[in-house]
Amino acid sequence: MTWNRIIGFIATLVLAVLFFVPFYFVFVNSVKSFDEIMMNSAALPRQIVWSNFSQAWHVLRFNQVFINSLVVTVFSIIGIVIMGSMAAYRLARAKTVVNRVLFYLLISQMVIPFQSIMIPLVQFAKKLGLINHLFGLVVCYYGFGLAFAVFLFHGFIKGIPKEIExxxxxxxxxxxxxxxxxxxxxxxxxxxxxxMIDTLWIWNDFLLPLLILQKPEVHTIPLAVMSLFSEYLKQWDLALAALVLCILPMFVFFKFLQKHILEGITAGSVKG
Structure with missing residues (x-):
């Protein structure tokens, strides 16, 4: 084994350890008592407290907030994929000046900071009656997610031979x-x-649901976890258990799509 391989192996190992450190803290502390977390959050648990998960499930009404997150994520992804692919196909195949201008106007949205349009967004959503409705949040995700989706689909469609069509x-x-x-x-x-990209974004998003979903019964998982933190009380034991419950569906999802994710990353890299 050459020195280059040894150095590369050590560097990879260090990066892997750094990557897994946050997961270590989340999973280890999710089965600790609150007092033990406060004493030493880096140590292994002296006694495993599985009741953290059942308490977090009950306190957060996890079955309801999980369904809310699932509904928002699924319907947002379906709409973004369908509308984004259709729009990109039209913009890529009909090469007119109008379509070119529309394409650049659409993708220019990606450079606009979300914080700069938060207040107008809430005011506009109130006028349309979208506040405190899961469908209202889905519509907002359409607006913010379509630009990047069209950008990716547009570049891929240009590589599809027209002869097939x-x-x-x-x-x-x-x-x-x-x-x-x-x-x-x-x-x-x-x-x-x-x-993959939009599911990770929508499932873990906090700021946009915070603006649109103000009633507890329509909260998503990130908003529900926020309820465990107040000015005088921070329930780290339940919050970390809730984070584990939030991570598990995404882990299963990415494990299921692992093969297809690799295909998407390598798409277009090999001709033939």
Whole structure:
């Protein structure tokens, strides 16, 4: 083994340890009592307190907030993928000046800081009756998520040969049929990447739900966890147990899509 490989192995090991340190603190402290967390948060638990999870589930009404997060995430992702792919296909294939301007206007949204439009967003959402409704939050995610989705889909669609679509048209396929039967299935690699990125963003998002969902019964998981922290009390034992419950669905999701995620990352890197 050469020195370059040894140095590379050590560097990789150090990065892996640094990456897993936050997970260590979350998982280890989720099974500790509050007093033990305060005494030494880095030590292994002297006594495992499994009741933290049941208490967190009860206090946060975790079944309800989990369903709220799941509904918001699923419907947001479905809308972003469908509308983003359709818009990108139109903008990529119809090469007009208007479409080019629309594309650049759309992706320019990605450089606008969210904090600069928070107040106008809440005022506009109130006028449309979107406050305190899960559907209202989903609509907001459409607005903020479509730009990046269109950007990714647009670049991928430009790499799809037009001859495939022309052959389908000759065979009698309608424009909608060309997209749904030919183009849309070919978008699977980049679609998986969009789903992965946006699912992680929407599931863990805190600020936008905080602005739109003000009633406890429509809270998502991040908002529910916030209720464990007040001015005089911070329930770290329950909060960390709740974080573990929040992480587990994402772990299962990414484990299930692991193969497809790798396909999305390597899409277009090899020709043939």
């Amino acid at each position: 022309e052959a389908a048209i000759i065979d009698g396929c309608s424009p909608y049929g060309v997209f749904w039967r030919i183009v849309f299935p070919l978008l699977r690699p980049i679609m998986i990447s969009v789903i």
